[in-house]
Amino acid sequence: MNIVILAAGQGKRMHSDTAKVLHALAGRPLLAHVVAAARELSPQRICVVYGHGGEAVRGAISRGADAITWVLQEPQLGTGHALAQALPHLKAGAPTLVLYGDVPLIRAATLKRLCAAAGAGMAVLTVELDDANGYGRVVRKAGAIERIVEQKEASPAEQAIREVNTGIMVVPTAKLKSWLDRLSNDNAQGEYYLTDIVALAVAEGMGVAGVQPHAVWETLGVNSRNQLAELERIHQQNLAGELMGRGVTLADPARIDVRGRLACGRDVAIDVNCVFEGEVALGDRVSIGANCVIKNTRVAAGTRIEPFCHIEEADVGANCRVGPYARIRPGTLLAEDVHVGNFVEVKASAIGAGSKANHLAYIGDSDVGRNVNVGAGTITCNYDGANKHRTVIEDDVFIGSDTQLVAPVRVGRGATLGAGTTLTHDAPAGELTVARARQVSIRGWKRPVKKK
Ligand code: UD1
Ligand code: CA
Numbered sequence: 001m002n003i004v005i006l007a008a009g010q011g012k013r014m015h016s017d018t019a020k021v022l023h024a025l026a027g028r029p030l031l032a033h034v035v036a037a038a039r040e041l042s043p044q045r046i047c048v049v050y051g052h053g054g055e056a057v058r059g060a061i062s063r064g065a066d067a068i069t070w071v072l073q074e075p076q077l078g079t080g081h082a083l084a085q086a087l088p089h090l091k092a093g094a095p096t097l098v099l100y101g102d103v104p105l106i107r108a109a110t111l112k113r114l115c116a117a118a119g120a121g122m123a124v125l126t127v128e129l130d131d132a133n134g135y136g137r138v139v140r141k142a143g144a145i146e147r148i149v150e151q152k153e154a155s156p157a158e159q160a161i162r163e164v165n166t167g168i169m170v171v172p173t174a175k176l177k178s179w180l181d182r183l184s185n186d187n188a189q190g191e192y193y194l195t196d197i198v199a200l201a202v203a204e205g206m207g208v209a210g211v212q213p214h215a216v217w218e219t220l221g222v223n224s225r226n227q228l229a230e231l232e233r234i235h236q237q238n239l240a241g242e243l244m245g246r247g248v249t250l251a252d253p254a255r256i257d258v259r260g261r262l263a264c265g266r267d268v269a270i271d272v273n274c275v276f277e278g279e280v281a282l283g284d285r286v287s288i289g290a291n292c293v294i295k296n297t298r299v300a301a302g303t304r305i306e307p308f309c310h311i312e313e314a315d316v317g318a319n320c321r322v323g324p325y326a327r328i329r330p331g332t333l334l335a336e337d338v339h340v341g342n343f344v345e346v347k348a349s350a351i352g353a354g355s356k357a358n359h360l361a362y363i364g365d366s367d368v369g370r371n372v373n374v375g376a377g378t379i380t381c382n383y384d385g386a387n388k389h390r391t392v393i394e395d396d397v398f399i400g401s402d403t404q405l406v407a408p409v410r411v412g413r414g415a416t417l418g419a420g421t422t423l424t425h426d427a428p429a430g431e432l433t434v435a436r437a438r439q440v441s442i443r444g445w446k447r448p449v450k451k452k
Contacts, residue, residue, distance in 0.1 A: 019053020
């Protein structure tokens with residue numbers, strides 16, 4: 001099979017410098033959703049007809065891009081003209097499925113039914129709408145599809161038809177050239193309408209099947225920011241439904257956003273307003289508090305992420321407690337039973353099992369051992385203004401509050417650092433190291449008094 005994705009339209013109503021098909025739905029360009037659905041059908045060819053946005057459009061669909069044939073349509077003279085540009089790249093012996101780059105929620109299962117209905121002939125995906133305004137209408141005679149008439153050409157009687165053309169259709173490729181050659185742009189919009197090939201097929205005695213999708217939302221297009229937001233909500237509701245269907249507890253299925261893939265174990269619970277980006281995997285019994293943003297991260301079984309955490313490219317072990325208000329940055333590896341508390345930032349660091357940094361700390365470029373206690377206000381000074389250096393804290397270390405560790409520096413196993421220490425040399429194992437001015441009390445000292 002050939003698949004042609006029409007994506008050259010301008011998208012004027014988006015009022016944007018970005019090509020319409022590059023606007024994001026669930027964190028991915030609209031066009032990427034369509035390409036993904038197309039790939040599910042394992043076609044021999046995927047052609048994308050692009051125009052507006054040019055190279056940016058090609059660049060955005062980089063993954064597996066070698067399998068896509070890019071066809072520039074310039075200028076854009078209508079959907080029939082768009083398909084004609086792709087024609088030289090299509091395998092004549094196989095049917096051609098036409099998709100729209102701005103109809104992102106189409107499901108492969110529906111497309112498979114459409115292809116099956118077409119057989120060696122033609123099939124059009126249609127829906128019944130209460131408000132068919134703006135769409136091409138499907139004109140039937142004795143139940144059979146006869147032609148498609150665009151809104152602007154439709155008579156009042158035709159305008160009353162509620163069955164509309166979604167634009168998605170399967171056509172016999174070998175016939176396309178003669179049909180597309182015969183299209184005229186002598187119509188209300190001065191465009192070559194792909195829809196006119198329906199009447200040409202019927203005139204040749206070819207039956208045109210009409211197939212309906214499982215749900216109308218599959219065929220909704222994005223022409224404005226309003227429609228984009230509507231489709232985003234529909235899509236997120238669908239994803240939330242799938243998660244719940246697989247046993248995930250969602251405090252409110254209307255308040256979760258998945259922008260990528262979210263894999264969940266058993267009895268996972270997710271509170272409101274969480275955003276998951278990229279590839280996120282949550283193990284059994286993980287609970288995610290309200291208002292967390294989690295990106296490209298794995299969280300192992302039994303861990304509790306408290307509200308308002310931001311976690312990115314991290315590996316969080318089992319039975320950890322993170323947050324509230326923790327920031328876990330890329331390259332963080334927490335072993336099991338680690339506690340990272342409020343206003344603690346961790347970056348490019350490994351923290352060993354049972355260690356705790358419960359309050360107000362920065363741990364960057366560090367290797368922290370097991371059962372380490374990092375006191376409130378502890379900071380690893382990892383950056384000297386030019387280079388980053390590592391801090392090593394061995395097992396069973398106790399770090400007093402408000403300590404600065406000026407990297408590169410190592411704290412030996414079982415060492416204790418006194419509160420307020422600024423550590424600039426390695427601290428020996430098992431001993432107390434303290435670096436601060438000795439406490440003095442000045443007897444008889446008087447506070448100054450204000451001069452009259
Ligand atoms: C089209 C159909 C209409 C259908 C509607 C469904 C035609 C003539 N009409 O109308 O029957 O009800 O879609 O949404 O086909 N495109 C190009 N190059 C062009 C023109 C369009 O690539 O020169 C692409 C657009 O990017 C878009 C798709 O084709 O993805 C549809 O174009 P659009 O202008 O939205 O078609 P409509 O006039 O809405
Ligand atoms: Ca449209």
